[in-house]
Amino acid sequence: MTNLTPLTEIADEGAPRAEATAPTAPAKAPRRSGARSLLPRWSPRLAIGLGLVGAISLFGLIGPFLVGDPNAISNIGLAGPSGEHLLGTTQTGQDVLAQLAHATRGSLQIGLLVGVLATALSALFGIIGGYVGGFVDELFSLLSNVMLVIPGLPLVIVISGFVPAAQRGWWTIALVLAITGWAASARVLRAQTLSLRNRDYVAAARVAGERPWRVVSVEILPNLLPVLASQFVFAVIAAILSEAGLSFLGLGASNSSTLGTMLYFAQNGFALQREAWWWFAPPGLLIALFGCGLSLINFSIDEIINPRLRTATAAKRSARKTTRSTAA
Amino acid sequence: MRYYARKIGFYLVALWAALTLNFLIPRLMPGNPVDILMAKLQQRGGVVDPEARRSYELLLGANTDEPLLSQYFSYLGNMARGDLGVSVSAFPAPVSDVIWQSLPWTIVLVGIATLISFVLGVVLGALVGWRRGTWLDSLVPATTVLSAVPYFWLALILAAIFASALRWFPLLGGYDVSLMPGWNWEFISSAVYYGTLPALTIVISSVGGWLLGMRNMMVSTSSDDYILTAQAKGLREGRIMTRYAARNAVLPSVAGFAISLGFVVSGSIVTEQVFSYPGIGSKLLQAVQNNDYALMQGIFLVITVAVLGANMIVDLLYGVIDPRTRVGN
16 A cells, blocks of 8 residues: 555655765676676565565465365364465455465456556656656656646545446556556656666767667666666555455456455455454465565665665675675 | 646646546436436436536537537636536535545545555665664565555455454444434544444555655765765764655655645545545545446546645745756756
8 A cells, every 4th residue: 555655755755865966876787797787685674575576476376276165165264273264265255375275366467557658657746757857857747746746546546436346457456556556656766767867878878860769778777777676566565455445445457366256255255353363364474474574575675776775784895895896 | 837827727728628527528428418418317207408418418419510619618618607506416406415425535535545555665765775784674575565556455354354254343334323423422433443444454555555655765865965965064864864854855755745645545545435435536436336437537627636636735845845947956
């Protein structure tokens, strides 16, 4: 949902500062060979993050084949975890673990779809606006600023409320979430593009008569990759959280099964009042762990963008490493 | 002065955009909400005169012969008069009355909760950022986990533990229903008691964002030259941290505060649903479930206007706090 936004927002407000520090990054980059400079440094955080995300993705990918039918109804309703049902059963005796595997797949699907769409939209409005400048920039940044101040979730709820349930498919929900979720990233991308377009090598490319699309895609875009990656990661978390919220309210895609719909059925089946924790705790925990894993990955990406964020020890370690590599 | 004119101009444009969105959404979506509404209205014993039908058509759009542009201007006229139509689910109350009843609940709950989490996050973040590299750093991953937890799931867990299992707090509602709402001690204390759990949910899930933002800014400022100067002057550590570093590091958080006001209102929609809190969020959901389109749109508009207003006030104040922003733009 939106509890992540203060973060992106602050990163955004810090953009002028990042601009000031950014020039140090390319100066350092040549010491690490080419594409490697775009990869995050290895750290326990990154390892834990990748581990969490990998494990949950595998569970969503492979899990549905290993578990039984998530909708099979049996006569042992609301039973706690046991050997037969590892995570217990729902009110109507459906296996919670089986539902969890299918729901995880559903949530990952929509998260990825929205992540791609929202990142594409923010790149379109942020980079093009920042690069072209003038009227286009004014218009695009006005648009993203307006989208930023119009509260997203109420808008999403109203739109979903108007679409008849039968017509509310994956794509409808994904589009609505992407349209309400691109603005903050576009602002950051615009600020970064503005600082990049005035660098000497971009000016040189322009003077040399390169076409604008080539300058943007070859000279500017590669330098924005870490920012784009970090925003994609955030967009995926935000999408999974918003979709879960929407489904929890009963406004998600029809015939879908995501972690949010599981929580919706748990709430409607009075899982809370009956203290059936095995029903409503696992879906939320999975969302939290997945989001946490992605945030940890994001920290590592952020350290590429803003070298000042590297912790003191890591900075010392890398300094030692660079002196060693230059000595060798 | 130009700075303020620009800001106010921007918020006017944003307001216009929100109004236009509100006008376009029902017209772009499939289905015919007016017919559903009129049928519902008749069920409830409402009089379906052409007058009422026309006002709903302006609000929601239908296949009328009237050109879109003139519908649009009549709609703007209605909005300017504060005429949001009649609520179907709370028939015959006008939409504006329903909103006025539930708005104070949300404003007080969300306002207090956001303020607490902002102050807590900024103070902790300043401390963590200043004492970088000590055990306090372990707070950062902990808050990451918290900020990835879905709001409503946290609400479910808290409700399960503190309301269902321990029975320390009530599970549902905004106040003890045996009391009459009013400005007396009994009622207010009951409202506080019922509001604690939802407020706790909001604080816990949003404090991490503030903490992290403040910490990162603290880390950035603490390597600035004026901090070094202050340290060389031999000023007390506590003074350097609060007067020199934190004071400059807090500015982006202040700007974020305004924007978060809007997002916390929207996040609390789901939280309110979990606790059946009598705020604007659960009203919005009731409206959606009952196909009460007029109420839905009215609530969306009110939330948007509140968010825009809060943003504008903080934006204007920000120009006073940090003069650099006025020059920069």
